[in-house]
Amino acid sequence: MRVEQRGEWPLLHVRSASRATELIAIDPDPDDLPAIAAHVADDPRAMATLVTPDLAPFLAAPFPGGVRVDRADETFMSTRLSPQGLPLLPGYRTRWSPDGHRMRYSVEDGRSVAAEGVVGVWGDVAVLDGIETSSRHRRRGLAAHVTDTLTAWAVSEGAATGVLAASPQGRDLYVSLGWQPRLAMWSWMGIARKSHI
Template identity: 35%
Template sequence: MTKIESELIRRWLRGWTVARSLPEAESVESAGDGLRSRCDQPGREVEVFALRADEEPESLTRLAAAVAAARQPTWLTVPTLRPGTVEAAVNAAGLEVLHRSEWFMTADLAGHPRHAPAAPYEREVRTEGPVTVVSLHHSSGEVAARGTIAVLGADAVADRIETDPAHRRRGLGRAVMGALAEAAVAQGARTGLLIASAEGQRLYSSLGWRREADVVIARGPVVPSSR
């Protein structure tokens, strides 16, 4: 494989925006280069996702220039099989690389391992429409781990898989992922999609998730509005 398919990125992004209750992403000005999502987070008002950085490097150059000129805090996320080339391009545009070692991953959910949490943890599963949230509660009442998955047709996008530092190394991440996969399959999903942080990659790999591409994430400087 010489590139990550743009349709795979689009499928992930559709589920990611649903999982986070964000508006549907829109095309950037240069049609086909990427998609823009309004995140409305402090320091991350807008995020731009590159669709064809590997097959057409000029498209990444255009996106990076647009992010560098943005007047709102804007991130640029680039799934790629050529992370070194991407990092050089975003640096040349004056962007700051925030993450250079994240992975775009997929999984066959039908065969996803299931792991029940051991005592003193109990599982709570809440589904509203296409979104399922799994929480693992300690007997003290605090949330020890949690995660979200959004199902759109045959795809399920996992997001915000978190374990409280005080409860790590107890298999809770595996229990959360297993419960999310089980809920997604029950809703008709077959393929899992996610972007894995460096910390989560070992967990997902151990559960059968496959690395499809690297992900480089950069941030542009804020350009002051002219008065």
């Protein structure tokens, strides 16, 4: 993925199905909101994510035009990686598959994927992503096993610290595994400019 610097912040050329770019505004000031919005305004494939210890002053500030809130429920979390060897219930099969520069670990029930997740390692930092359990397999420890197994792989690749963006459900999972909530996240997307034909 290409990363360029836009002022103080990195702009990621994500090129995913839902977005082309994502600006990561790390610890911005509420006065920066118009400048952050200017990066994405009127472009429905541009995302900006604010990462901050406290969202309250941002939520109280005037909301800029040309953007919409995409997500306001994610938490940036981190941990010192320490795999616990969490076992898998009998009856499931597991699979590793490369996913670009990352590794995907899947748990399958014979017919379909029951749970999976992805990890990438950059230096001594591991980024976990896409951890999900299909609804009929939940609360059986599958996501905990997937997270722990990805952790073990990342440690074997030299990682010492783990980071991720957690959904509200994921936050409970990761807290149960010893991860710490660190920062709030607020993601915006641009809104397509109305045509006046």
